[in-house]
Amino acid sequence: MSFKGEHHPGVQTPTAESAGFRFNHTMLRVKDPETSLAFYTRVFGMVVLRRLDFEEMQFSLYFLARLGEGDAVPDETGERTVWTFSQTGLLELTHNWSTEDQPDFAYHDGNAEPQGFGHICFSVPDLEAAEAWFDENGVEFVKRSDQGKMKDVAFVKDVDGYWIEVVQADRMA
Incomplete structure (x- = not known):
C-alpha cells in the first residue's frame, strides 16, 4: 500500500513509536442500557461482544460491533475480551447505574450549545x-x-x- 494519507497543514509523519496503534472504539453514555441495546442491535444489527461491570464505581460498559461473515469471535470470555480490544470501529455504551430511574435525566448530545461531540x-x-x-x-x-x-x-x-x-x-x- 503506497497511500500514506492526505497532506494538510499540521499533519506530521507517524513515528515508529506509534506503530501498531489502532483506533478501537468510541464511547457514548446511555441513560437506559435496555433501550439503547435494543436500538443498536435491532436497528443497526450490532451484537454485544462484551459487558464489563464495575460494581465499586457503579457503571457498566457494553462493547458492540457490526460483525462480518468471516469474523470469528472467541466463545471463552477472556479470549473474547482480548479479541474485543484488538478490533477497530467498536461502539462502547457506558451506563452509570440508576440513571434509567431518573425521569428527567439526559446526557448532552454534543450538538446543542455548547457544541462538542x-x-x-x-x-x-x-x-x-x-x-x-x-x-x-x-x-x-x-x-x-x-x-x-x-x-x-x-x-x-x-x-x-x-x-x-x-x-x-x-x-x-
Whole structure:
C-alpha cells in the first residue's frame, strides 16, 4: 500500500513509536442500557461482544460491533475480551447505574450549545432502504438524504438523542 494519507497543514509523519496503534472504539453514555441495546442491535444489527461491570464505581460498559461473515469471535470470555480490544470501529455504551430511574435525566448530545461531540456514522449498502427501515422502526430523523444542502447523507437520532450519520459509500465520491 503506497497511500500514506492526505497532506494538510499540521499533519506530521507517524513515528515508529506509534506503530501498531489502532483506533478501537468510541464511547457514548446511555441513560437506559435496555433501550439503547435494543436500538443498536435491532436497528443497526450490532451484537454485544462484551459487558464489563464495575460494581465499586457503579457503571457498566457494553462493547458492540457490526460483525462480518468471516469474523470469528472467541466463545471463552477472556479470549473474547482480548479479541474485543484488538478490533477497530467498536461502539462502547457506558451506563452509570440508576440513571434509567431518573425521569428527567439526559446526557448532552454534543450538538446543542455548547457544541462538542457531533455524531457517529454508519455506512449502509442502500440509503433509501435504510431510511425505510428507520421509518418502520420509528427512528427519529434529524435530516433525510434528500433534504438540505448535503444530499445523500442522512442523520438520525438514537434513544439518547445522539446523532448518527448514515451514508452509502459509493455516493460519497
